[in-house]
Amino acid sequence: MAxxxxxLGRDARRGDLLAYAGLSLISIYCAxxxxxxxxASFDGNASQFLRWPREWTFGNxxxxxxxxxxxxxxxxxxxxxxxxxxxxMVLAGLxxxxxxxxxxxxxxxxxxxILLVRVLPATALVVPLYKVLLTANxxxxxxxxxxxxxxxxxxxxxxxxxxxxxxxxxxxxxxxQLPLALWIMKTFFDTVPRDYEEAALMDGATLVQRIRxxxxxxxxxxxxxxxxxxxxxxxxxxLLPLILLSSPDLQTLPLGLFxxxxxxxxxxxxxxxxxxxxxxxxxxxxxxxxxxxxxxxFSGGVKG
Numbered sequence: 001m002a003x004x005x006x007x008l009g010r011d012a013r014r015g016d017l018l019a020y021a022g023l024s025l026i027s028i029y030c031a032x033x034x035x036x037x038x039x040a041s042f043d044g045n046a047s048q049f050l051r052w053p054r055e056w057t058f059g060n061x062x063x064x065x066x067x068x069x070x071x072x073x074x075x076x077x078x079x080x081x082x083x084x085x086x087x088x089m090v091l092a093g094l095x096x097x098x099x100x101x102x103x104x105x106x107x108x109x110x111x112x113x114i115l116l117v118r119v120l121p122a123t124a125l126v127v128p129l130y131k132v133l134l135t136a137n138x139x140x141x142x143x144x145x146x147x148x149x150x151x152x153x154x155x156x157x158x159x160x161x162x163x164x165x166x167x168x169x170x171x172x173x174x175x176x177q178l179p180l181a182l183w184i185m186k187t188f189f190d191t192v193p194r195d196y197e198e199a200a201l202m203d204g205a206t207l208v209q210r211i212r213x214x215x216x217x218x219x220x221x222x223x224x225x226x227x228x229x230x231x232x233x234x235x236x237x238x239l240l241p242l243i244l245l246s247s248p249d250l251q252t253l254p255l256g257l258f259x260x261x262x263x264x265x266x267x268x269x270x271x272x273x274x275x276x277x278x279x280x281x282x283x284x285x286x287x288x289x290x291x292x293x294x295x296x297x298f299s300g301g302v303k304g
Contacts, residue, residue, distance in 0.1 A: 034280070040273035047269055060274035072249065073256035074278065080166060080241075080252060081234045084173035088181045088230040089223050091174075096185020096222070097215065100192075111186065114179040122176070122239050129172065130163075130243060137162040158250065169244050173234040180233075181226035188222030228290040232283050253279050 032050070040046040044055035064070035099107055140162065145153040162168035196218065200210045238254040245251060251259075257275050261267070 037273045037276050037280070040269055041277045043270050043273075045270070046273060048267075057270075060268075060270040061278075063271055064275055064278060068260070069248070069251070069256065070275070070278065073251055073253045076250060077235065077253040078282065080169055080173065081231060083166075083170045084177065084234050085227050085231045087170070087174040088177050089227045091178060092181035092185045092226050093216075093219055093223055095182050096187075096226075097189050097219075099182065099186040100189035101194075111183065114182065117176060117179045126239070126243055133162040133168050133172075133244070137165070137168065158247070163244060164246050164250065166250070169241060172240055172244065173237060174230075176237075176240075177230035177233055181230055184226045184229070185219070185222050188219065188225075192218050224290040228286055231286050235283050235286075 036050045039050070039053055041060055042056050042058070043051075043053035044057040044059065046053070046060075099111065137157075140160070141153065141157055144156050144160075148156060157165055159165060160167045162171075196214050197210055200214045205213065236254070238258065241252045241255050242258070245255065253275075257272070257279060260275060261272060
């Protein structure tokens, strides 16, 4: 009997080796562009071809933050995307819990309906979205100018304006990412037993105490997963900032990368590579922090 199982074990090991070899080759192939970007960002004479730098330099990164508005681009992106992600996590957490615990007949139709926001291409929504935001922005601007005067209106509208302002872009990005986050949180809360809440209720905990001491700790893996997807998707969004922002002071990192590529006759590959690496770094860091929660969320959530 032992001899009968030996070929099977050998075949299994051979299959595992082939699988790992194939995955390794695919990973190396996918990593080559990132490796090129990293090398080119430190190359003093970078080109469009992959090569080992002959002259190592930090000048490309210095140029981003010293000669260009790189700091402003990064801070604008972090503020806008971070605010949108926070809104998504709060609303998705509350909405996902309500949808999970509710037995209303409209729950499933509602969940499928909100997915239309993700199914429809963003280009199809640009014109009506811009029209709605422009109308709201004009009304808000009239109120702000009446209350604070024309001189103070522009700095205020830069933050709360729906067009060429932080608030409009934050709300639109949050709206675009909310449907998927709601699905993630609803599915996650489905795996959370009601026993935890019933035990807290029997101990006399109020609604706020149950949310703060029971639901929030249990929901952290799901919130991290929903927040990660929202952050990465909003961080990589290029079309909406291009349409909604026009002031140089409000430019995000994708717009800075795009306009840096267009405004010169000779392409500075080293500068663009350094800017691209800075652009990738926050998403990689966010994934590193949320990876453990991401695995826990999609491997079954909370076991009760």
